[in-house]
Amino acid sequence: MFNVTALTAQGTDSKSGAAVVEYLMLTEYYLDKDGNAQDTMAWGGKMAAHLNLLSTAVTRESMSKLAEGFDPQTGRALCQNAGQKGKVRPKVDKNGDPVLDAQGKPEVVVVGGHRVGYDVTVSAPKDVGILFAMESPERRDAVLKAHQAASAEAMNRLEQMVETRRGKGGKDVIGVKGLVWSSHQHFAGRDLDMDLHTHHLVYGVALGADGKESTFDAVEIYRHARAMDEIYKLELYKNLQGLGYQVEHVRELDDDGKETNRSYARLAGIDQDVIDHFSKRRKALLEYAEQHGVSTQQANKATRKHKNEPTYTELVEHWQEALKGFDLTPETLKAAQGNLDKVEHKSDAELLELLHENEAVFNDIDLVRVLGMEYAGKLDAAGLHARIEQFKQDNGLVLVNAERLADEDRGQTLARKHTEDRFCAPWMLQAEQAVVDIANRRANETQHHASQATVDRVIEDYQKAKGFQLSQEQLVAVNHICRGSGGVANLSGLAGTGKTTISELYKEALESEGMVLLGVCVSNKAAQKLEGESGMPSVSMAQMLHDLAEGKRELQPNDVLVIDEAGMVDTRDTRALLAYAEKAKSKVILQGDAEQLQPIGAGSGFQLTKQAVGDVKLTEIRRQARQEDRETAMGFYAKNENGEVVDLKKGTRSRRETLELGDEQKERLMDSIVEAHSQEKCIERLVNDYFKNPAALDDKLVLAHSRAEVGALNAGIRKGLKERGEIGTDEVVVEGRVNGRKFDLALVEGDRVMFTAKSKDLGVVNGTQATIQSIKASRSGGYDIVGALRSENPKENGRKVVWNTHEHKAVVHDYAVTVHKSQGQGKREVFHLMNLGMMDNASSLVAFTRLTKGHYRLYGTYDDVEQLNTRLGLERLKATVLDAGLKDDPQRPVVQRPGAVARPTTQRPAAQRTRIQGKLDALLKEHAERPKPQMSEGERKARWLLEVLEPLRRARQASPKLPAQSPNHRQGFSL
Numbered sequence: 001m002f003n004v005t006a007l008t009a010q011g012t013d014s015k016s017g018a019a020v021v022e023y024l025m026l027t028e029y030y031l032d033k034d035g036n037a038q039d040t041m042a043w044g045g046k047m048a049a050h051l052n053l054l055s056t057a058v059t060r061e062s063m064s065k066l067a068e069g070f071d072p073q074t075g076r077a078l079c080q081n082a083g084q085k086g087k088v089r090p091k092v093d094k095n096g097d098p099v100l101d102a103q104g105k106p107e108v109v110v111v112g113g114h115r116v117g118y119d120v121t122v123s124a125p126k127d128v129g130i131l132f133a134m135e136s137p138e139r140r141d142a143v144l145k146a147h148q149a150a151s152a153e154a155m156n157r158l159e160q161m162v163e164t165r166r167g168k169g170g171k172d173v174i175g176v177k178g179l180v181w182s183s184h185q186h187f188a189g190r191d192l193d194m195d196l197h198t199h200h201l202v203y204g205v206a207l208g209a210d211g212k213e214s215t216f217d218a219v220e221i222y223r224h225a226r227a228m229d230e231i232y233k234l235e236l237y238k239n240l241q242g243l244g245y246q247v248e249h250v251r252e253l254d255d256d257g258k259e260t261n262r263s264y265a266r267l268a269g270i271d272q273d274v275i276d277h278f279s280k281r282r283k284a285l286l287e288y289a290e291q292h293g294v295s296t297q298q299a300n301k302a303t304r305k306h307k308n309e310p311t312y313t314e315l316v317e318h319w320q321e322a323l324k325g326f327d328l329t330p331e332t333l334k335a336a337q338g339n340l341d342k343v344e345h346k347s348d349a350e351l352l353e354l355l356h357e358n359e360a361v362f363n364d365i366d367l368v369r370v371l372g373m374e375y376a377g378k379l380d381a382a383g384l385h386a387r388i389e390q391f392k393q394d395n396g397l398v399l400v401n402a403e404r405l406a407d408e409d410r411g412q413t414l415a416r417k418h419t420e421d422r423f424c425a426p427w428m429l430q431a432e433q434a435v436v437d438i439a440n441r442r443a444n445e446t447q448h449h450a451s452q453a454t455v456d457r458v459i460e461d462y463q464k465a466k467g468f469q470l471s472q473e474q475l476v477a478v479n480h481i482c483r484g485s486g487g488v489a490n491l492s493g494l495a496g497t498g499k500t501t502i503s504e505l506y507k508e509a510l511e512s513e514g515m516v517l518l519g520v521c522v523s524n525k526a527a528q529k530l531e532g533e534s535g536m537p538s539v540s541m542a543q544m545l546h547d548l549a550e551g552k553r554e555l556q557p558n559d560v561l562v563i564d565e566a567g568m569v570d571t572r573d574t575r576a577l578l579a580y581a582e583k584a585k586s587k588v589i590l591q592g593d594a595e596q597l598q599p600i601g602a603g604s605g606f607q608l609t610k611q612a613v614g615d616v617k618l619t620e621i622r623r624q625a626r627q628e629d630r631e632t633a634m635g636f637y638a639k640n641e642n643g644e645v646v647d648l649k650k651g652t653r654s655r656r657e658t659l660e661l662g663d664e665q666k667e668r669l670m671d672s673i674v675e676a677h678s679q680e681k682c683i684e685r686l687v688n689d690y691f692k693n694p695a696a697l698d699d700k701l702v703l704a705h706s707r708a709e710v711g712a713l714n715a716g717i718r719k720g721l722k723e724r725g726e727i728g729t730d731e732v733v734v735e736g737r738v739n740g741r742k743f744d745l746a747l748v749e750g751d752r753v754m755f756t757a758k759s760k761d762l763g764v765v766n767g768t769q770a771t772i773q774s775i776k777a778s779r780s781g782g783y784d785i786v787g788a789l790r791s792e793n794p795k796e797n798g799r800k801v802v803w804n805t806h807e808h809k810a811v812v813h814d815y816a817v818t819v820h821k822s823q824g825q826g827k828r829e830v831f832h833l834m835n836l837g838m839m840d841n842a843s844s845l846v847a848f849t850r851l852t853k854g855h856y857r858l859y860g861t862y863d864d865v866e867q868l869n870t871r872l873g874l875e876r877l878k879a880t881v882l883d884a885g886l887k888d889d890p891q892r893p894v895v896q897r898p899g900a901v902a903r904p905t906t907q908r909p910a911a912q913r914t915r916i917q918g919k920l921d922a923l924l925k926e927h928a929e930r931p932k933p934q935m936s937e938g939e940r941k942a943r944w945l946l947e948v949l950e951p952l953r954r955a956r957q958a959s960p961k962l963p964a965q966s967p968n969h970r971q972g973f974s975l
Helices: 020-024 046-050 060-068 126-134 137-161 219-242 272-277 280-292 296-302 312-325 330-335 348-355 364-374 381-394 426-441 452-466 472-484 499-512 524-534 541-549 571-584 605-613 627-635 655-672 679-692 707-723 841-848 862-866 915-929 937-942 944-948
Strands: 002-007 029-031 037-039 041-044 087-090 108-111 117-123 163-166 172-188 194-208 247-253 259-267 398-400 422-424 488-493 516-521 538-540 559-564 587-592 616-618 673-676 700-704 732-738 741-747 752-755 769-777 783-790 800-804 811-813 829-833 856-861
Touching (some): 002 020, 020 060, 020 194, 041 137, 046 172, 046 194, 060 172, 060 194, 117 137, 126 137, 126 194, 126 219, 126 259, 126 272, 137 172, 137 194, 163 194, 172 312, 219 247, 219 259, 219 364, 219 381, 259 364, 348 364, 348 381, 398 426, 422 426, 426 605, 452 472, 472 488, 472 616, 488 499, 499 516, 499 587, 516 541, 524 559, 538 541, 541 571, 559 571, 571 605, 587 605, 627 841, 655 673, 655 841, 655 856, 673 679, 673 862, 679 707, 679 856, 707 811, 741 811, 856 862
Parallel strands (some): 488 587, 516 538, 559 587, 673 856, 700 829
Antiparallel strands (some): 002 117, 029 037, 041 172, 117 194, 732 741, 752 769, 752 811, 769 783, 783 800
16 A cells, blocks of 8 residues: 655654654664564665665664755755744634643644655555565565565656656646655554555655756655555565465455455465454554544544554564464465466456546546556556556547646646546547537427417516516526527526526426426435425436336427436436437436536536537525625636636636635635634534534534544434433444445434435435334344434325334434535535545535525634635536547637636527547547457446447537647656
């Protein structure tokens, strides 16, 4: 495992404050096969040779000099801020008042100074640690060398990826000739279990490609860490095979016995139960993180024991004594047989599906990750490189532009991530183009238009019934959907702008003229909500596509499909539904917000249809009762110089704009922020405030970003409810399951629970909520539970459901939810637990805009609140191939900047065919004629929509231009 930890100017972990440098300076030795003490520290990196360090010992003095930014041999400065320790200042809260520690003394922080560097820790898999512990001294030396050689290979490759900045504002980015690090070999974890790992202290200086010494930009270290972990393991297991050990390739299964799409190598003869037994530290971290709602890094700090490590000899004796309880010896390992010659590898088609599981484009890093796992134990790094190049050629991957960079941030030479090759499968490009083509082909259809008289009558009746007048924006939206759009219509609505109101109006108008509206949502729960609010029959997208594919449903020409929360629907689902609708001549209305939560799958169909035929916008926020809250909600969106909301394009927001927007939003949120010293204290404060608030439980919404945080919040709220006598105290513990993961679930009478899977027998779906009324032991095993549903649908609210815990395990506590699961809700009181690493513009927008007329509170540590401005404006929109553009195409990208003229609020007619579409057609034809890679049955089913769309290969109308970039290009990923 590759773990990267940033170190401050004081040599401490930037997150936990642990004195990493001081810890690494504690020289350790191990005994070789002859019983001689061997140094565990060594220099590494090309800059170490530049500084003439390779032949010298790693000493406290040399480490200290490099840590400060000086040449250990000559004492000269290697960067501009060498020797700067930073400035000490008091830590203050959001109001500027001093923060006090547990003893009531003011806390201080150190700002700035020369960053010591980064601790890149390379840890051997547990089975290799066990092998090291059980072997003879001679074989132990060989295993250690296998680990060190693999670790060095990965570090040397990582070194090639690092970049440094030059010029004004650091806008010019160049590669480095070398880094310098000291390697520190450790053998045990803090629980003294066998944990073979090497700390590489990468000092904060580099030798640039221009021959100049300076600091470096660490972004590529973090970006490539996962890929380098695969390189390390490939090399490690090949080295071990060279020593005569057998290896097996393992496909990971979840608790339901389903593949997780994760594969890894493991030494033959060391079973998983042995590995689990000796993974004490990992277990402790996971249990602590789960119970307290913190990251594993925070758990590591909280559970850290002082590493008073015994002598090397004592460690070996301790390990070998512990291993006596297992039938595991060097002899049993020699007799074990691997399975590498029996492994059936996934087809290229299946691997492409994995590469496109969540993103429309991928890069070499993704190829190393996916193919590295698939060939774990079978290839080394060089073999993987050859396999990747073969994979690219065999599958005719389409070259896609690198990540876009805002003009303001562009220098003369760009960073690798803004020049590298990216790729997509030809069928991914075809899927996107099909979405655009269908929308364009249907742009001028009028068969689903309602008469003006009908629209006027519906509007007049609605205004009389409600007692208020619709705004001009709302009138434009209704008329656009009913009379101004073609077979594909887009309704973009900012969060809380009243899309439901517009839905009611166009539904009434279209139904008045004989059309049948069908709702399609990203989840079953959302479908139930849409049906309850609008009255239109609604199903999930997955159910709709399944029914259409199986012939259980046939669309009709008078059908109108309404895709709700369309911004969360990926490209291929959008393409599939549009194809069915076009074939049946049914209309499709996509409504949502492309800037809220992004699709889980690859691409964004809503972005593509908007790119093709435009949209009509709702920008008048109504959900929040207070004007200042509406201004905060509006502040999350991009606007032009006239203050009009415009579409945000991926990669067009500059760093300055990101920070300015973050500063503005943080200022607006200051009165809502609640600070504490730690994540645990934040959870305590949130739970206390939750109970102090007099609103009913149904009017409160508790939000978090991770599963662990949700679990900790649920536990805290349940504890408070028990203490107040609002739920029972006699718990039963049953097995729960979510997404193939089993866990212990404690239940009492009065508990609020949520079902996480559909059950026809119970009449529930993923997201159905209930309150437990009774729990009784069952004679047949488990417990029989009676629950009453909680629903906004009067027909469902209060309905009794009965289930046995042995038969239905897909249940979780329902007091807190993730931000992702909350989209579409609105509550009076919102309590939001901050997670800086997972927050961005979209998630922050969704969390805040769940608020209606009460109060929003955001809970974070003092350190996280200080950095909050860096996240509130951070754009993480899903990439699409058509927006990024095909690489090396002469056409330039046409990017609408926030300051540009706003997109028209009516759909534009289809454009004329461009030259690039001829190129695209030839590419798709070539791909269709190429022999297809062997597919498994499961993959064949997953690709059924390619066959569905073959009829769409007829004469096309216009499509938008495919933009392309021509940046200064540097060599990309090197294997």
